[in-house]
Amino acid sequence: MAFKPSLKKKREPESTELNLLPVMNLIIVLIPLLLSVAKLTEMALLEYLPPAEAAEGAGAAPEEGGGSGGEQTNLSLLVNLAETGLQVSMFNKVDPGPYFFEIPLKPDGSYDFETFNARLWDIKQREVGAPIGVDSLVNEKTGRYDVFPVYKYKDGREISITAVGKTPFQVVVNAMDVCRYRSIDGEKQELFPVTLLKQFQ
Amino acid sequence: MAFAPSKSAKHRKREKGELMLNSMMDMMTIILLFLLKTMGSSGALLRPSPYVELPKAMRDKEPQKGLCILITEQGIFEDMERNPRMLVDTQELTDADNVVLPNLETFLNDQKEFTKRLGKPFKGEITIQCGKEVTYDWLLKVINTCGQTEYATLDFVVLKATTS
Known part of the structure; x- marks a missing residue:
């Protein structure tokens, strides 16, 4: 008499799936935690140095005005955010x-x-010209040397900004941004990165 | 004659009602990685105040937490997590005779003295969260006051602008 076929071969293999529930629980806890500390809006600092500090940082003389000996030493570039437009001097x-x-x-x-940005680029090319050298200064915050170009004008990297009293801060910040760089073929070209805020004249 | 009991029905196994977690795990992992990437240490150091709408600027210097004040259209406040303390009211700010703000000057001098009493070097740095609608004349008064009290480095907190 033949044996009855074994039933074992019909037994289904046991499930080898990972138990993902503990991992899911962990992730569900982690996501709200990370969401609470995530910086969804990125912040930055707009560093402002008062005129005397900025002049020192830019390698410029703190005094303003042209040179008394006939040779012009300061450009004294100023933009006035007036009610009628941007006055550049x-x-x-x-x-x-x-x-x-x-x-x-x-x-x-x-x-x-x-x-305004295009005119600043024009001024930079026409009046300030190419750098005549480089200088460096110790950055007190980082402890490193900041290297910057030197132009024929001592304040060749500076621009003063004045505005009427009711000008919103956002407009002043926009003006400061525009004065710093000009984008040419995707590359940032330096204009006047040292911006000083002054009283409306 | 009775029918033989059905073998197929007897041996039919009940299907288990398990959830398919694999796709959800994939999604969760992507979200987790995204959040880990966007999380930065600076985000925990300095938070934008809910009382101020910050301007946007193309800057990339990382913000630092130091002595911090808020300039809003309602006045100048000491930056605190909750219930910021008013330092200067709008009346003092709009007063044309005030080139320097007396209450802010007192506060900054107190902070300077406090830093010195603690034996820490006074660096003269101040972080300002200034609302984008705050007017230039108010801003100049704050700058003048900071200059009077030997706070020479003013850092304005801005939101990073994405377009150049």
Whole structure:
């Protein structure tokens, strides 16, 4: 008599799946924790140095105005956020001409920062020119040397900003941003990275 | 004659009602990695105040926690996690005769003295969270006051702008 076929071969293999529930529990706890500390809005610092400190940091002389010996030592670049537009002045000039001009407001009433940025680039090329050397200064915060270019004008990296009293801080910050760099072919070209805030004249 | 009992029905196994967690695990892992990447140490050091709407700027310097004040359209406050203490009210800020803000000057001098009493070097650094709608004349008064009290390095907290 033949034996009855064994039933063992029909036994299904036991499940080899991982028990993921503990891992899931851990992740469910971790996600709210990380969400609470995540910096979804990235912050940065806009460092502002008062004029005397900035002049020292930029390697410029703290005094303003042109040189008394006939040779111009300071550019004295200033932008005024006026009610009618952006007034740009160099060498402390206030008469319309190559060293004092105004960029009118855009039709929507906002400042034309694009044109202003282009004009600053023009000033940088035409008036300031290429660097004549480099200088370095110890950064007290980092303890490292900050290397910066030196131009024929002592304040060749500086621009003063003034604004009417009711100008919002965001507009002033936008102006400071525009003064720092110009993007050419995707590359940042330095304009006047040292921005000083001054009283409206 | 009775029918033989059905073998198929007798041996049919009940299907288990297990959840398929694999896809959920994948999703959770991606979220976890994303959050771990976005989490930075600076986020825990300095938080934007809920009382101030910060301006946007193209800066990349990491914020640091130091002596911090808030400038809002309601006045100047000492930066605290909850219930910030008012230092200067709008009346003092709008007063045209005030080039330097007396109450802020007193506060900054007290902080300077406190730092010196603790034996720490006074660096003259102050972090300012200034609302984007705060006007330039108020800002200049704060800058003047900080200058008067030997706070020479002013760091304004801004939100990083993404476009250049």
